[in-house]
Amino acid sequence: MKRRSGFTLIEVLIVIVVIAILAAIVVPRLLGAGREAREASLRAHLQEVRNAVGLFQAQMGDYPAALADIMATSAPATGANGVTFNANDFRGPYLTTADGNLPDNPISGGNTVGTDWVYTATTGAIKAKAGTAVDGTDYSNW
Structure with missing residues (x-):
């Protein structure tokens, strides 16, 4: 009787099952890591924009009427609550x-106020548009 070299069907099936089990463990973790990275980026962008709005308010005496004012190179005429600005106080752009x-909202991929960001001019509050984080909290509550 000749001895044949190679793998038996059972050996091949065992290897396939082991690979499938490993893939079932690793793939969800890799996919979750991407979402967690986007959420970390969202938190960083929120902090950057909030810092810029706060600095604008501290130097100008009112919140910017439009979020784009934090990126302007010259002072807007008035703030969100009607304060008339002195152009000499302006130290922008603040961002x-x-x-x-x-900055882009890394979750939605856009940077439009009202679509991707929510800005309340009278209070200077900036939030991400609705969605739910990995931990179950709403992005709009961050």
Whole structure:
């Protein structure tokens, strides 16, 4: 009787099952890591924009009427609550980005106020548009 070399069907099936089990463990973790990275980026962008709005308010005496005012190179005429600004107090832009626009919301992929960001001018509050984080909290509550 000749001895055949190679793997038996059972050996091949065992290897396939082991690979499938490993994939079932690893793939969800990799996918979750991407979402967690986007959420960390969202938190960082929120902090950057909030810092810029706070600095604008501290130097100008009122919140910006439009969120784009934190990126302006000259003082707007008035603030969100009707305060008339003195152009000499303006030290902007208070936030700069490579493309000159607001930072992207990494969850939605856009940077439009009202669609991707929510800005309440009278209070200076900036939030991400609705969605739910990995931990179950709403992005709008961050």
